[in-house]
Amino acid sequence: MAPANAQIPPETTKPSARITSAVDDVVARYDLPGIAVGVVVDGKIQQWEVRGETSTGSGERVRRDTLFKVASNTKAMTAALLARQVDAGLLSWDDPVVKHLPGFRMHEDWVTREMQVRDLLIHNSGLGPGAGDLMLWPEPNHFTRADVIAGLKHLKPRWSFRSRYAYDNTLYIVAGEVAAAVGGAPYDVLLRREVFEPLGMDGCRIGEWRVADAGSVASAHVTREGKWAARLDGEVVTDMPMAAAGGVRCNLDSMLRWTQAWLGKDGNGSGTDWLSTQQRTAVWTPHMPMPLLPRMRDWNGSHFYAYGYGWRLSDVDGTSKVAHTGTLSGMYSAVTLLPELGTGFVILINAEAGEARTVLEQVLSKHFTAPGEKRTVAYYADELARERSARPSPPAEDPPGAIAADARASASRSAVAPGELASWLGEYRDPWFGDVSICASESGVRFQSVKSPRLSGPVLDADGRLLVDFDTLESDADAWLDFAQPSAAGGPYPASPQLTMAKVDPDADFSYDYEDLHFQRIGDCADR
Incomplete structure (x- = not known):
């Protein structure tokens, strides 16, 4: 990894025309308002691609320093902050949450007693998917982090604690408050100090900040009457309660630094003292099994799927994959790492474009894991279209x-x-x-x-x-x-x-x- 105070180097390996073509094709296929993509190979920036406008019709072009919402890619940053605190001896992964937040309560008393810090990060709470998210979104709202934590005791579980995977955001808010309690400072202060500053991610924002002071900022876009419509920020982005689950904004340069930090100089995560090998292993250990989707088997020959601490873990064409996506209010992101190949890439899109993200992430992954296949954006987009058309109608016995x-x-x-x-x-x-x-x-x-x-x-x-x-x-x-x-x-x-x-x-x-x-x-x- 480059020293924290170093500038991102210029491309030091030959850019791939296939990657350039894939970005062009996905922009054209899905008529995206704006996109930023960057690729790291063997610890170096291979290439970056930016297209479109920060806000449709504005004339302001997307740049490498344009801020995007990374949404749930924030979760890996929250996990990294906690891992730094474990390294510092401030907490242990198996600490009961109530040790650090005595007022923490879940609906069932035994779950309150048994929930550990690790459980906050791996979606095994027994709550239904997205339980309590209406305290976080839509933003802005008047809920506080204290409201979110107090509300958890009223959310009835759908399943037994630790029995299955179901994605949640609210417990990441609790994780951020655990970090604040043991770190003696607010979550946003700690994230800047323990993650952004050591890694030179000066193009990231968390907490409250003024849009005019941030330079280039991408606006979220949604479709209205078949056209993209921008959702503009106000003058000030406030410190929202959902910060630890999805509140970070970063530019492409800083997200490439984040990618380099995990891949390391030799591509496998070594060569840096920012986080110990023990904690790197803990973060990338499968802690909670996830359902292996048929598409993952068909497209990638995957055999397993699991959640680590803020990362999704799987195998693709016989090599390991560490990744996460982010989806929030008209912004989509993806960070994909292929550690055994020393490769990673970042996708940032300022639009509701889940299918575009899926297709481009797949093409870029295959570029490295199965270069001989040469499957294009059109191939995977058509596959998704076939999936939609093949979905069965509700069976006759449905209520x-x-x-x-x-x-x-x-x-x-x-x-x-x-x-x-x-x-x-x-x-x-x-x-x-x-x-x-x-x-x-x-x-x-x-x-x-x-x-x-x-x-x-x-x-x-x-x-x-x-x-x-x-x-x-x-x-x-x-x-x-x-x-x-x-x-x-x-x-x-x-x-x-x-x-x-x-x-x-x-x-x-x-x-x-x-x-x-x-x-x-x-x-x-x-x-x-």
Whole structure:
């Protein structure tokens, strides 16, 4: 690895025309607004490729120093921070979480007692995928890290602790607070001190920062009416509670430094004193088995898939692969390391472009693991298209309600008059998400969240079923509203109406975890 104060060297090996062509092809196939890609071979930068604009129509070109959200690639950085603290003797991976955060509680007391620091990083909590994510996204919101940690005791597990893999973000927030507790400083301060500064990653941002002071900043993009629409940052990016799970932004240069730090001078992670060999091994050890997808077997001949500390581990064409992706609010990223080949690469895209990321990551991986195959962007894009077309229709024995609900997702929608919901209007409370109001408005009835203002919008009727059409979110975030009147008294507000929610689009991101919400009416609508 280059010394921390060194500049990223110019390309010292011949760039690959196939890689250049693959980037061009994926931009053209998916009409991406902007992308930055870099490749490390044997500890050196082989090449970098940038295309497009930071914000569509702005004329500002993406550069190597353009900041992108790396999203869940932050998780490996949080794990590295903890590994540095283990090296320093400040904690052990098998420390109980309550040793460092005495107020930490899960829904079940035995899980609270048994949960160790390592468990915070490997998605084995027993919670459903994305449980509690509505305290983190959409951003900005008014939740704090203390709110997230306090809310965990209200999230009911779906499975037994340590019994299976299910991706979560909220426990990474806890991990960041463990680091803060033992390090004697806030998470963002520690991440800069223990990760960014030693590795020379001065093109990364965490915590609160001003956009005007950051230079080139990529905007997230989503599709609206078939076109890319930018989501611009405000003047200040605030220190959001989700920082330790997905809050880092970095430019390509710094992400290539991150790649070099893990591959090392000789490509296998040695040659640096930044992290001990023992902790490097711990981070890249398979700690939690993950389902091996058919596509991984078919495309890559993979035999195993597992989660380490902030990294996903697998094998591709007979060689090891260490990787992670990031997905957040119109930004997609990927970091892929092939340690036995001394190779790694970074993909940063400022758009909702999961398929583009999958295709390009596959082509670049194969360039090194199976160079003779020469499969292109078009090949893998067509494979994904075939997968979509081959998905079976719901079997005849499926519950009629499931099919009907799916049909209603595209049904005609109309505003609901307050009189139609008179028995349900009021203020509601969920023990972890907090308060919402469902009250009369000038245009009908409005759902309004107190702590997550972007989760607000009109209540509509879709062929007899109620939904909320959130003002500032894409249509796949809409939620069904299901009211019920309990038959017997219960809870702090006897016989009060209850509200549950569910995704209108069953394939929407699991971070819209409406199914974990259980509201109870706590009072009448306030005068407005």
